[in-house]
Amino acid sequence: MNSFTRPNGREPLDSRQFLNEDCSEVSRQVFTSEELYQLEQRRIFDKSWLYVAHESQLKNPGDFVSAYMGEVPVIVAKGGDGKISVSVNSCPHRGLRVCRADQGNASRFICPYHTWSFKPTGELVGIPQARKMGPEVDKSKWGLKQAAKVESVFGLIFATFNPEMVSLDEYLGEQKFYLEAYFDRFPGGLEIAGPAHKWDLKCNWKLPVENMHGDVGHAAYLHGSFVAVDSPQNIEIEDYAVTAVARDGHAAVFRLMPEDSTFEQRGVHSPHSSPELQEYLTEVERTVAERLSPVQARIKGMAQGIYPNMSLLWGQNTLRVSHPRAPGLIEYWSWLLLPADAPDNLKEEIRAGYCMAFGPGGILEQEDSYAWRLQYEGSAIDYLNDRPYFYGLGVGEEKAHPELPGMVGKCYNEHYARRLYMRWREDMFGEENV
Ligand code: FES
Numbered sequence: 001m002n003s004f005t006r007p008n009g010r011e012p013l014d015s016r017q018f019l020n021e022d023c024s025e026v027s028r029q030v031f032t033s034e035e036l037y038q039l040e041q042r043r044i045f046d047k048s049w050l051y052v053a054h055e056s057q058l059k060n061p062g063d064f065v066s067a068y069m070g071e072v073p074v075i076v077a078k079g080g081d082g083k084i085s086v087s088v089n090s091c092p093h094r095g096l097r098v099c100r101a102d103q104g105n106a107s108r109f110i111c112p113y114h115t116w117s118f119k120p121t122g123e124l125v126g127i128p129q130a131r132k133m134g135p136e137v138d139k140s141k142w143g144l145k146q147a148a149k150v151e152s153v154f155g156l157i158f159a160t161f162n163p164e165m166v167s168l169d170e171y172l173g174e175q176k177f178y179l180e181a182y183f184d185r186f187p188g189g190l191e192i193a194g195p196a197h198k199w200d201l202k203c204n205w206k207l208p209v210e211n212m213h214g215d216v217g218h219a220a221y222l223h224g225s226f227v228a229v230d231s232p233q234n235i236e237i238e239d240y241a242v243t244a245v246a247r248d249g250h251a252a253v254f255r256l257m258p259e260d261s262t263f264e265q266r267g268v269h270s271p272h273s274s275p276e277l278q279e280y281l282t283e284v285e286r287t288v289a290e291r292l293s294p295v296q297a298r299i300k301g302m303a304q305g306i307y308p309n310m311s312l313l314w315g316q317n318t319l320r321v322s323h324p325r326a327p328g329l330i331e332y333w334s335w336l337l338l339p340a341d342a343p344d345n346l347k348e349e350i351r352a353g354y355c356m357a358f359g360p361g362g363i364l365e366q367e368d369s370y371a372w373r374l375q376y377e378g379s380a381i382d383y384l385n386d387r388p389y390f391y392g393l394g395v396g397e398e399k400a401h402p403e404l405p406g407m408v409g410k411c412y413n414e415h416y417a418r419r420l421y422m423r424w425r426e427d428m429f430g431e432e433n434v
């Protein structure tokens with residue numbers, strides 16, 4: 001195609017400037033344009049369901065965590081009635097953040113400027129200066145603004161600013177099948193351990209998202225020192241991995257183990273795991289049929305992405321969100337997920353494994369982060385504006401599967417990314433412009 005042109009700010013944007021019809025070619029400007037970035041805030045982050053917290057972080061009334069919905073800071077809190085609220089963290093008086101902690105339990109948040117006080121769920125409780133002034137202020141009108149909708153699934157809490165948004169259930173569609181295969185796998189469920197690792201990365205917010213949606217193609221290459229091409233782990237991945245897109249924008253990649261595979265083979269552990277951890281994970285697989293369907297029971301080691309910016313890596317027990325900050329800057333948040341009923345020593349072993357591989361000091365994270373920074377820098381080379389990226393691996397190879405929802409392709413099929421950019425195009429430009 002090679003007909004992409006740089007938007008000059010004078011002509012209306014047209015999706016054909018950035019993507020060809022089947023999204024097998026994607027302009028570099030999708031990752032660098034300031035104009036597109038600003039549109040993304042309005043057309044994607046102001047409108048989508050966004051992951052904000054996990055229920056395991058909010059066990060008691062007054063428990064809260066700070067989060068972001070796109071660029072907007074929010075407070076997720078549990079009220080006295082057990083209901084979860086999501087309030088914009090900006091004082092209605094002059095705009096300061098009323099909550100400046102990552103997480104905790106509070107009876108009140110007190111704004112630092114003039115000390116207005118708020119319940120964790122956002123209601124305005126006190127205005128110290130008002131006692132000496134009249135007339136009385138109607139406090140019910142001046143609480144923190146609430147997200148338009150808050151819903152949860154498998155303990156994952158999502159919120160949206162969009163009052164017109166479809167239910168979370170409808171938004172996820174058959175992607176729930178893949179979420180369930182991970183979140184309902186462990187007898188006691190999964191829980192978030194501790195606060196998130198948070199760090200800045202010089203890249204576009206979509207780069208980590210796209211990677212976690214299904215980029216098996218880099219695993220044994222970029223991470224060759226960790227997963228060698230000829231290692232048993234990579235051979236198993238090449239033999240059994242599939243990419244599944246149940247709904248455009250969401251994706252999952254995993255090994256679908258053969259029906260005659262053993263429980264030992266299905267357990268997701270590394271060769272370095274202790275015998276005790278291997279036995280614990282094998283036991284989870286032995287009993288998984290009590291909780292999941294036979295085909296879900298054969299799913300192993302999934303990476304998964306929920307549009308627009310949430311990712312999961314089962315093998316490394318991590319949940320992450322790519323928060324946009326600028327076309328070339330993200331704030332990346334990464335949490336450790338643990339099987340809630342695992343013995344403490346195994347939780348500690350899983351934690352150590354996660355820290356070794358992921359989080360800002362992890363080997364794999366370092367390699368991925370370096371790749372995403374270089375990818376951003378390459379995308380910003382003006383001279384290459386007529387050279388879109390190739391996203392065409394496996395075009396047309398994906399098809400409906402007899403047991404798995406959505407379109408399913410072999411492990412190196414890039415349809416997970418093509419469908420991600422189709423969803424992006426639909427949100428950014430509307431279907432009529434596709
Ligand atoms: S800005 Fe918050 S109390 Fe004045």
Ligand SMILES: [Fe+2]
Pocket residue numbers: 218219222223364368
């Ligand atoms: Fe990676």
